[in-house]
Amino acid sequence: HAAALRRRRRSRRQAACGMKADEKEAQGRRMRSLSADRGAHAQPSPRVPSLSAARRVTNVAGGSIRVVDECPGTSGGCSPRRERQPAPVDLASAAAASGNVRVVCRLRPMSDREKKTGTTPAVTASSERREVLVTKMISGGSKKVRSAFHFDAVLTSFSSQNEVFAQTLDPLVDEVLAGYEATCFAYGQTGTGKTYTMEGNLDDDSSRGLVPRAAAAMIDRLASGAYADWAVSCQYLEIYNEELCDLLANPQNAPRLDLKDVGGGRGVVCVGLSEVPVKSSAQIFDLVRSAQERRRVAETRINARSSRSHCIFTLKVKCRRTVASGDLENTGKLHLVDLAGSECAKKASWDDPPYPGAKMGNAEEDRERKSINQSLLTLGRVISALRDGTPRIPYRDSKLTRL
Numbered sequence: 001h002a003a004a005l006r007r008r009r010r011s012r013r014q015a016a017c018g019m020k021a022d023e024k025e026a027q028g029r030r031m032r033s034l035s036a037d038r039g040a041h042a043q044p045s046p047r048v049p050s051l052s053a054a055r056r057v058t059n060v061a062g063g064s065i066r067v068v069d070e071c072p073g074t075s076g077g078c079s080p081r082r083e084r085q086p087a088p089v090d091l092a093s094a095a096a097a098s099g100n101v102r103v104v105c106r107l108r109p110m111s112d113r114e115k116k117t118g119t120t121p122a123v124t125a126s127s128e129r130r131e132v133l134v135t136k137m138i139s140g141g142s143k144k145v146r147s148a149f150h151f152d153a154v155l156t157s158f159s160s161q162n163e164v165f166a167q168t169l170d171p172l173v174d175e176v177l178a179g180y181e182a183t184c185f186a187y188g189q190t191g192t193g194k195t196y197t198m199e200g201n202l203d204d205d206s207s208r209g210l211v212p213r214a215a216a217a218m219i220d221r222l223a224s225g226a227y228a229d230w231a232v233s234c235q236y237l238e239i240y241n242e243e244l245c246d247l248l249a250n251p252q253n254a255p256r257l258d259l260k261d262v263g264g265g266r267g268v269v270c271v272g273l274s275e276v277p278v279k280s281s282a283q284i285f286d287l288v289r290s291a292q293e294r295r296r297v298a299e300t301r302i303n304a305r306s307s308r309s310h311c312i313f314t315l316k317v318k319c320r321r322t323v324a325s326g327d328l329e330n331t332g333k334l335h336l337v338d339l340a341g342s343e344c345a346k347k348a349s350w351d352d353p354p355y356p357g358a359k360m361g362n363a364e365e366d367r368e369r370k371s372i373n374q375s376l377l378t379l380g381r382v383i384s385a386l387r388d389g390t391p392r393i394p395y396r397d398s399k400l401t402r403l
Contacts, residue, residue: 102152102153102168103151103152104151104152104153104154104155104167104168105125105132105149105151105153105154105155106154106155106159106164106193106197107123107125107132107154107155107156107157108157108192108193109157109158110157122134122135122136123135125154125155125156125157126154127153127154127155127156127159129150129154130150130151130152130153130154131148131149131150131151131154132148132149132150132151132154133146133147133148133149134146134147134148134149153167153168155167160206161197161200161206161207161208161209161213162206162213164197164210165210165213165214165217168184168210169184169210169213169214169217169334169336170217172184172214172334173214173217173218173221173334174221175332176218176315176317176332176333176334177218177221177222177317177319177330177332178330178332179330179331179332180332181332181333181334181335182332182333182334182335183334183335183336183337184210184334184335184336184337185337185339186198186210186337186338186339187339187376188339188341188342189341189342189343190340190341190342190343191341192341194307194338194339194341195209195307195338196209197209197210198210198211198313198336198338199211199212199288199292199338200212202285202288202289210336211288211313211336212281212284212285212288214315214334214336215281215284215285215315216281216284218232218315218317218334219232219280219281219284220281222317222319226321227319227320227321228320228321228322228327229319229320230317230318230319230320231277231317231318231319232277232278232279232315232316232317232318233275233276233277233278233315233316234248234275234276234278234284234287234313234314234315234316235248235273235274235275235276235312235313235314235316236248236287236288236291236311236312236313236314237257237270237273237311237312237314237403238294238295238296238309238310238311238312239309239310239311239312239375239399239400239403240296240308240309240310240368240371241309241367241368241371242371242375242398242399244257244258244259244270244273244399245257245294245309246272246273246274247290247291247294247295247311248274248276248287248290248291249274251294255272256272257270257271257272257273258270258271258272259271259399259402259403268402268403270403275316288313291311291313295307295309295311296308296309307338307340307341308340308368308372309340310337310338310339310340310372310375310400311337311338312335312336312337312338312403313335313336313337313338314333314334314335314336315333315334315336316331316332316333317330317331317332317333317334318330318331339376339379339400340372340376341372342372342373342376343369343372343373374398375398375399375400375401378394378397378398378400378401379398379400379401381394381397382394382395382401
């Protein structure tokens with residue numbers, strides 16, 4: 001079947017780019033006459049692809065970017081279709097051409113339990129090639145199958161928190177200050193380090209995650225003197241079992257939250273969500289600490305502190321600076337989303353109590369797991385529908401995707 005496909009593709013290329021015998025002969029006569037006019041000592045110019053050849057940047061599975069020079073199918077004699085390697089592609093221009101969506105993959109290091117049991121790593125990564133190689137054993141462990149996945153950037157298990165910030169959020173800070181709205185999702189299976197990547201350890205400079213680093217970078221650039229006036233506010237929303245919770249409000253008298261389309265170009269907003277103004281990065285760190293204490297976590301067989309909800313941290317920035325024509329005022333937002341990890345009930349549930357008196361799986365844990373997996377499934381369906389251009393996008397199937 002593969003050989004038949006190759007023969008069909010070869011015949012199509014020959015039919016599209018081939019010339020009839022009389023056309024080749026006519027072109028040869030024109031080239032010979034042109035060479036005679038230029039003189040006997042004229043050197044032939046190197047052959048270059050036709051300017052009408054279409055160049056396009058496309059997204060393929062895994063987030064890699066591929067540039068294709070494609071023959072337009074004319075009779076002008078163009079080279080067959082060829083593909084270039086992703087190395088020479090400019091990431092900035094390629095990301096802009098692909099809808100300003102970038103996918104960055106980060107590998108977690110092996111856990112202590114995996115090291116004790118002598119687990120062999122099944123994944124290797126290359127930051128230079130932006131490639132992740134997954135090895136899978138089949139046929140009872142007698143044969144290895146390797147699959148390569150390409151991303152816009154790859155961070156290995158040795159990458160620091162600062163390198164993660166430089167590859168992901170640091171370029172977006174200036175965009176938010178220019179008045180744009182940006183979002184960063186931490187997505188992955190449970191126990192892969194999403195919350196550590198987003199929040200980290202607030203008391204250690206080297207272990208701080210994307211949320212405190214983005215807040216500090218935002219405050220530092222606003223306080224650099226380039227802006228005449230500025231104001232920053234924070235919001236922290238939790239989605240637990242399709243219920244909305246304000247992590248910055250007083251739990252004793254917290255208002256009921258709801259998602260509504262308020263119109264006026266604002267789209268869907270969370271009505272009743274508190275907004276706390278801040279002046280320094282230290283105030284933001286205190287807000288994140290208080291939210292960490294209220295966020296719902298639980299111990300599973302895979303993760304000792306597994307997040308049982310989705311959390312959305314929002315930085316809203318209003319700034320004004322002086323330009324040649326007057327004052328320019330911008331309003332931007334940065335949304336940092338720490339998604340709960342997808343998990344399998346068979347792998348995440350305890351077979352035996354982890355310690356005396358520990359509570360085993362119950363209906364509440366099953367409900368949490370179903371809600372997490374359902375919302376992540378809806379998120380994947382929304383992304384697939386946007387990519388395929390389907391007329392109906394299932395935003396309303398989950399509060400996460402609707403917001």
